[in-house]
Amino acid sequence: MMRFVFVAVMMLAALPARAGVEIKEVTTPGGINVWLVEEPSIPFVALEIRFRGGASLDVEGKRGATNLMVGLLEEGAGDLDSQGFAKATEALAAQFSYDASDDAISVSARFLTENRREALELLRLSLIEPTFDDVSLNRVRGQVLAGIRSSEKDPNDIASRNFDALAFGDHPYSTALEGTVQSVSGLTRQDIVDAHANALARDRLYVSAVGDITEAELGVLLDDLLGALPQTGAPLPERADLTLSGGTTVIDFDIPQSVALFGHVGMERDDDDFFAAYLLNTILGGGGFESRLMEEVRVKRGLTYGVYSYLVPKDLAALYLGSVSSANDRIAEAVEVIRSEWARTASEGVSEEELSKAKALLTGAYPLRFDGNGSIARIMVGMQMEDLGVDYIATRNDQLNAVTLEDVNRVAGELLQPEALQFVVVGKPQGL
Amino acid sequence: MSRIIALAAGLVMTAISVQAQEQVSDFQLDNGMQVVVIEDHRAPVVMHMVWYRAGSADEPAGASGVAHFLEHLLFKGTDTMEPGEFSATVAANGGRDNAFTSYDYTAYFQRVAADRLELMMQMESDRMINLRLGEAEILTERQVIIEERNQRTENSPGALMREQLSAAQYYNHRYGVPIIGWRHEMETLSLEDALAYYRTYYAPNNAALIVAGDVEPDEVLELAKTYYGVLPANPDLGPRNRTQEPPQTSARRMVFEDPRVAQPYVTRSYLAPERNPGDQKTAAALTLLAELLGGGTTSLMNERLQFEQKLAVYSGAHYRGSSLDQTTFDLTVVPAQGVTLEDAEAAMDAVLVEFVEAGVNSQHLDRIKMQLRASQIYERDSVESMANRYGHALTSGLGIEDVQAWPDVLQAVTEEDILAAARMVFDERQSVTGWLTGVSAEVTQ
Incomplete structure (x- = not known):
C-alpha cells in the first residue's frame, strides 16, 4: 500500500550536466544513427530501439494488427519455434521486451557482455525474421482477446476508451490499440505480415545504448542487428483533430467508486511555451503532494486517494488530461472542486512562491532520472524522437529557470479552459 | 554450445x-x-x-x-x-x-x-x-x-x-x-x-x-x-510472536461471483514455509519449483496448458520466500475461451502430478540458474531494487548474511531438493482453491 501512486509525467527529459556521462552520437558503418553512453562498470548493455508510428499505423478494419504483430515477434523466428526462441533467450539470460503504443513500437533489450553476439542474433531473428506461424498467431490472439474482454469491464479502461472516442473522431487514436474482439478475431497472417512491413523500417528508427560496449563494437553489432530492415515503411497517419466539446459524460457501471478522466486540448512538446505549461501543470496537478488539486481534493477534503493532471503531447495531437476517483456519493464534489481549481488557476494564475517551488522540484529532480543504464538509454531514445539535441542536456534547467511568472500566468489563461474541460465518469455517480 | x-x-x-x-x-x-x-x-x-x-x-x-x-x-x-x-x-x-x-x-x-x-x-x-x-x-x-x-x-x-x-x-x-x-x-x-x-x-x-x-x-x-543514534530505544519492545497457524487439515474451496468479471480464472494457494535465518534451503527449492512450474514461457504449466492442450491463455506459479511467518505457494490458470474452470483446474492438477512423477528437466533448471546468476548483474543497475531487497529481508526475520548467502543457496539446490519441496508443499489439506467467475452458470457447466 503506497501513500499515493505516481502518475508518469508525459515529458521526455534530458541528461544532467554531470561529469562522467558522455553521450556519443555515433553513425554505424551501415548508416544507423545511435546515441551511446559507455559505462563499463557493470558487464551488460541496455539497448533501446524505437520505430515511430506504432499502433496508429493500423489500416482501416485491421485495428489491433500492429499490437498483435508486436506480441508475436518473440513467438517464433528463423528456425526457432516459440518455445525454442524462449529457451535460447533464457539460456543466454538475455531480456527482450516488445511493446506497441499509439506512436511507437518499443524494443528494450538487456544482454550480458560475454554472450552479446549470440543474444543480438536472437533479437535480430525476432525483428527481421519472425515466422508469424498460425499456431502462435492463434495462441497470442487468444491472449489478446482475453485482455480485451477484461478491459471491457475495467473502469479505468472504460473511461479511457470513452474519452478517446470523444476526443479523436475517426483518427486511430479514438480506439484502443488492442482492437476489438471483432477486429482481432478477423486478423489473418497476411495482416500481421503487412503490419510488420508497415511498422519496422529504417526511415523511422531510433536507437540508444548504454553499458559495457565501445563505439566500434556497437557499430558492428547494430549493423548486423538492424541492417536488413527495409528502408521505408507505411506513411505516418495525419494529425488528429480534437473533437472534445466539454461537459460531463457518465458511463453507467456498477462499482462503488466512480472513476473519472478529464481533459481538453494540451500543448505541443515543441511549443515555445512548453516549459511554462510544464511548470503550470506541476503547480496545478502534476507535482504530487504539493499540487493544488491534491491539496484541495485529497488533503483538505479527503475526497480521493489521488488526483493528478498531466500534459500528453502525443505525436499527432496534444492533450491536457487528469484523473480522479471517488466514492459514488462524493465524486460530484470532487468534479466540482477540480473545475473550480481549473477556473481559479486560469483566471488568477499562480504565485511567485508556487513557481519557485515548482522550479526547485523540477530542476532538482532532473539529475535523479539518470540512475541506471536502462533509464539513461530510455531517456536518450526519447530525446531523439523529440528531436532534442544532446546540447539540450546543458540548457534544460536554464530554460526552465528562465520561465517567468508572466509566462506561466499568460499560459494559464490560454491553456486552461474550464468550460471546455470534458469529464468522463464511469460508475454510479450521484449528482452528475 | x-x-x-x-x-x-x-x-x-x-x-x-x-x-x-x-x-x-x-x-x-x-x-x-x-x-x-x-x-x-x-x-x-x-x-x-x-x-x-x-x-x-x-x-x-x-x-x-x-x-x-x-x-x-x-x-x-x-x-x-x-x-x-x-x-x-x-x-x-x-x-x-x-x-x-x-x-x-x-x-x-x-x-x-x-x-x-x-x-x-x-x-x-x-x-x-x-x-x-x-x-x-x-x-x-x-x-x-x-x-x-x-x-x-x-x-x-x-x-x-x-x-x-x-x-x-x-x-x-x-x-x-x-x-x-x-x-x-x-x-x-x-x-x-x-x-x-x-x-x-x-x-x-x-x-x-x-x-x-x-x-x-x-x-x-x-x-x-x-x-538516529541519539533517539531512545523502546525497552518494552517484545519479540514478534504472532498467533500461529494450527495444523491445517481440510482443503478449502470458494467460488467468488461478480458480474464485473470478464475473464474467469482458477487460483490455488498452499501454505508454505518461508526463508528463515540460516535455513533457506527449502525456500530456495520452492523458489526454483515456482520457476519450473509456472515462471515463464518455457515453464511446465505453460508448455502443457497453453502450448499443447491449448486450455489456457495464462498460467503461472508464484512463491515469495521473504516473509516473517508461513507464506504461500500460489498457482493460477486463466482458461481459454470456452474452457470451464473445472477443466482448467483438472489440467492444472495433472501438471502437478506429472511434475512430481517425472522429475525435474535438467536443462530447464540450468537455464533458470543461469538467469538467476545474471539477475545479480542486472540488479546492480538499480540500487533502489537492491535497497528494497535488503529492507524487505531485514524486516522479515532475515539477516544481512542471509541476503548475501541467498544467491549461492539458490545455485546449490538440487533436483532432489525441488522434488522433495514439491511433495511437501502440494498438500491439499493446507490449500485454498478459488474460482473467480462472472455468472453462476459458468461454474456448474
Missing part, C-alpha cells in the same frame, strides 16, 4: 557477485538501529529508507488497517514540522518521497540528490518520535484510506477474491487480514489506535536504515549516529 556459454558466464559471475557484496556495508547503532549502506557512484543520487519491523500483521485485533493508516499520518506534522511540510521540503530539494506498508513492515523513503542526505535523516529521525496529530486530520485522512480501499479493492473483483482467499488460508495468523484493513474496522480507526501503534513500534531498535547510492559508508554512519 549453450553449456559452454553458461559455464563461462558462471565463472565471470562468481567474481562479480563477490564484487557486488563488497558494495554493501552494515553497522548497528548503540540504540539497536541497523544501518545498511549500498554504494553506487554512477549518479549523484541517494535513496534514503527507514524500514520498521512492524506491518499489518502486528496490529491488534479489531484495528485492521492501522499500520497503513499511521503510514499516511506520518506525513502530518511533528513538534517542529507543519502538516505537509515533510513532503514539501523533499520536493523543494528536488526529491520525491513516499511510503509503503505490508504485512511485515512499514517503510518510508526519499530519493534525492546525494548532498541532501543529512536533511532527509534529520526529518525522518524527527518523525520517528515527535509525531503530532490532531483529531481533524485523522478524520480527513481516514476518508482518504477508505477511498484507497475503494480504488484498490472494492472496484476490483480479483482483489476482493484474493482478500477472501487469504482469510480462508490463515485460520489464526494475521496474514489472513488485508493490509489495508477490513472496511468496517477502518471506519472506526481512531487517533488513539494510531498513536498506540506508533508508540509501540516506531523506535530505533525496531528499524533498519538503508542508504543506497552515491555515498561513503563512513559518512553515512556518522550522520546516522548524529540523527
